[in-house]
Amino acid sequence: MQFFQFTEEQDMLRKAVREFVDAEVAPKAKEWDENDHCPVELWPMMGELGLCGVFVPEEYGGAGLGMTERAIVLEEISRHSAGLGIALMTHHLGVAAILYYGNEDQKKRYLPDLCSGKKVGGLSVTEPGGGSDFMGQKCTGELKDGMWVLNGRKCFITNSHIADVDVWTVITGQDEKGRPVMTAFIIDGDAEGHAPGRKEHKLGLRGSVTGDVVCNNVKVAPSQMLQKEGAGAKIAMTTIQEVGRAGMSAINVGILRGCIEEGVKFANERIIYGKPLSKVQAIQLLIGECRVEYEAAKLLTYRAAGMRDAGIPCATEFACAKYFSTEAAVRSSKRIMDAMGGYGIVNEYPVGRFLRDGLASIAAGGTSQIQLLIAAGATLSGK
Template sequence: MQFFQFTEEQEMLRKAVREFVEAEIAPKAAEWDEKDYCPVELFPKMGEMGITGIFVPEQYGGAGLGHVERAICLEEISRHSAGLGIALMTHHLCVAGILYYGTEEQKQKYLPELAAGTKIGGLSVTEPGGGSDFMGQKSTGELKDGYWVLNGRKCFITNSHVADIDIWTVITGQDEKGRPVMTAFIIDPDTPGHTPGRKEHKLGLRGSVTGDVNCVEVKVAPGQMLGKEGAGAKIAMTTIQEVGRAGMSAINVGILRGCVEEGVKFANERIVYGKPIAKLQAIQFDIAETRLEYEAARLLTYRAAGMKDAGIPCATEFAMAKLYATEAACRAAKRIMDMMGGYGIINEYPIGRFLRDALASIPAGGTSHIQKLIIAGSTLSGK
């Protein structure tokens, strides 16, 4: 048993990312939330930093690191802007899909620009019929005259209106038992018929764009297929399970750290009855519970990320990390908000935004109920 410790390079990396975040993100986070603006102009800057391509091998223009380092980046960014955190997290879904399932040609074509942040990635899976009824998707892909023609509507898609490169899952037929065959395609920027639709007005995680993406008679060459025909379900599921939930866990670890730090700052500065409220035991209990939840979420998240980097299956571990981190972030933000009294609901303080961001994190990558089903499933089957 080794005790949990980051390497010297990981600590340096965290410091470097924190410096970037405190200069470029923290001062604008409240404004992005207020205006519901996704700061796309930051993607090339995050590219220069190595953040957008953190786990992309150096040969494709990335930093050549892993998912622990990715979680560090997402935690640091989401400490101040969980909205930008989910935009980046979703960009990484597209990166992961191409990196883990793409052909050499596809990797060379797409990864350098995605790693540089000069192109933004998206992953369009969820449909109006429901996210958890995964195989019930209605979007179709049909082979006509040597091209795949895609039709359908995706909803609740992060980066819907800002993504340049979009991965789509569609039903391309039925197998011999009559079950749907799901296939994934990479859609190039400005492909005719591939358009963003309705833009959602969200409670939290503003600063990221969420909405519909439509395909109307979208023609893609067979070379745009990601993996084999029928591999779409596996590609989407593993990417969501081990990259998507990983991202949501790290984002909420960031929110939890925000709760701890903002709570401590307020408790030390707020004077009531002639002394800081931090001297009161009731306030100390709030701080202790919040710190504990932050640490627990952090341990679950980084352990799962370490497993991912070691090549160990970690879907259940990320389900636990995601469930715990998002629910704990909701509790912590509410607790610190209460602790702050009237100040807690004033938007000059970020705690209200943290609560909205934590609440909006629950459905992303599967609700808490879905995570429980995954955890129970693997536990009951003895895994």
């Protein structure tokens, strides 16, 4: 076993993303949070830098890198704006569904514009009946006169109001045992009858748009179907498991690093008892706990990403990484708030936003309980 180390190329990528983030994200993250603004205007620039299609092969307009590099991108962005982090990460979900499950024509038609940042992507799976009840989805697709007609409402959808390319799951029938047959379609955002609905006023991750998306008799050609009828459950589940949870883990590694950096800065600058706060051992313990949790979240996240890049099954590893990093982000931001005393609740400092972003990350991509059930299921079955 080798010890964990990024390659020189990965370090260079991190440096390049950090420069972009320092110039374009850090100065505006607070404003995006306050105004609940998703900076969709950054998409072309992120496209040019290769961030919109970081794991997409170059032949489709991507950067030709992998999930490890994607995690680096999301960590760096989320160090300052986890809101933009989840917006980009969900764009990647739409991209991934098309890249991994689309046919050649679909890939050529959609991926170049998604990678260049000309278009924004999304993945609409969750319904009002409960995101955890994945197979209980009620949105429907019916084949009429050679076209699929889609109906229903999705909720809690990131990029709901900005996605130009929206991958949907619908129920298109029942199998011989009466089980729902789930099918996935690519919908053009401007298709007639496809529209955003209610927009959520969220506690955290406010640099992203989250809301309902409605299909009202949306007609899509059979060529918009991903793979075949009945493949939707696998497409949505693997995309959420291996791309969604990977993304949420990396976003929260970014929040954890932000907590440490802000905590150290504050503790060195704040003078108490005539010396810096950082000299107080109780404060050092808080910083030490944050460091341990950051290191653990980073190892879990990048190990799972590395497994994904090596083609090794990693759904359980991503469930563990997602559970740990999101819960740790909440604990660490609370710790740093404690260390800051009264200043911890002042919005001039980002730590309150980190706490809200960590909390808002817990349900996205599946709740903590669901991640624990996945970890338990694998463990109990000896995997």
